[in-house]
Amino acid sequence: MPTAQAPDRPAQLKAFLAGLGLKPPAGADLAPLDAALTHTSAGLAVDHERLEFLGDAVLRLAATEYLEREQPQLGVGQSSALRAQLVSDRWLAELGEHCGVEAALRIGPMAAGDQAGRATLRAEACEAVVGALYRIWGGRLEPVLEWLTPHWRAAAAELEADPDRHNWKSALQEWSQGLRRGLPDYRSEEISTIHADPRRFRCVVRLGEDRLGEGWGRSRRVAEQEAARQALERLRPARGS
Known part of the structure; x- marks a missing residue:
């Protein structure tokens, strides 16, 4: 470059x-x-x-x-x-x-x-x-x-x-509700104050007491989507069953 x-x-x-x-x-x-x-x-x-x-x-x-x-x-x-x-x-x-x-x-x-x-x-x-x-x-x-x-x-x-493509929060919610386990809980925190820092926000998504995934992003929304994506990757076998 x-x-x-x-x-x-x-x-x-x-x-x-x-x-x-x-x-x-x-x-x-x-x-x-x-x-x-x-x-x-x-x-x-x-x-x-x-x-x-x-x-x-x-x-x-x-x-x-x-x-x-x-x-x-x-x-x-x-x-x-x-x-x-x-x-x-x-x-x-x-x-x-x-x-x-x-x-x-x-x-x-x-x-x-x-x-x-x-x-x-x-x-x-x-x-x-x-x-x-x-x-x-x-x-x-x-x-x-x-x-x-x-x-x-x-x-x-x-x-x-593939309607779930890049809309991982929606896909995770549909999965959890389909099993009658309620809504995923997203907890975000600002780690950096630098504008556009790709690791500015950290998000952890949980379902009840279970920690499903963690994501980082330059905005809360991006971090939440990444956390949901990580959760879906982890849950892939269970979702397919």
């Missing part, structure tokens, strides 16, 4: 856009994309944070538009649940890996050595890229939808084939 100014940065940015299947408007200023792909740890004059903030809102709007176009039969509750999966940190990290965002991302040496935080870096960068595309194309959603629609279609198909 680059840690300093890459040679011919404009060419690198254009190549990155081409890899997303996008061609910028004639004479477009790619400065927003440069900022989106520059992590704060690089210590440069521009960074990704404001575009990540914008991208978070644009991403949710684009996902809503995608669901209106592609899944109009879904109710509001179903759409909300599916959208949560399609804009999750996990999904964004996988998107970043698929799109090779790290190859164009400029970061500092300490962040480059943090293997545990790589997924978080990819997720943040993808969100910032969404904000950058929105800026470059003058506030239009179409380039964001053009990039993300194929990926969302694939993710939606996976979720349709």
Whole structure:
């Protein structure tokens, strides 16, 4: 992953856009994309944070538009649940890996050595890229939808084939209620105060007196989902019986 100014940065940015299947408007200023792909740890004059903030809102709007176009039969509750999966940190990290965002991302040496935080870096960068595309194309959603629609279609198909995929809390609750054992109890604690630390929160899930699993995440929600996933992995033989 680059840690300093890459040679011919404009060419690198254009190549990155081409890899997303996008061609910028004639004479477009790619400065927003440069900022989106520059992590704060690089210590440069521009960074990704404001575009990540914008991208978070644009991403949710684009996902809503995608669901209106592609899944109009879904109710509001179903759409909300599916959208949560399609804009999750996990999904964004996988998107970043698929799109090779790290190859164009400029970061500092300490962040480059943090293997545990790589997924978080990819997720943040993808969100910032969404904000950058929105800026470059003058506030239009179409380039964001053009990039993300194929990926969302694939993710939606996976979720349709396996509804419990990445919704481990729901799956664990269904399992426990099916056995009339009540609801799982999630206890979370904040371990770190560092923003976006992948081990900021620790969660333990119990069922009665039984400790089922433990998870870590940069938010309570992520930690709870990871704890549920660990519990389901442990309970796999019992669930199959």
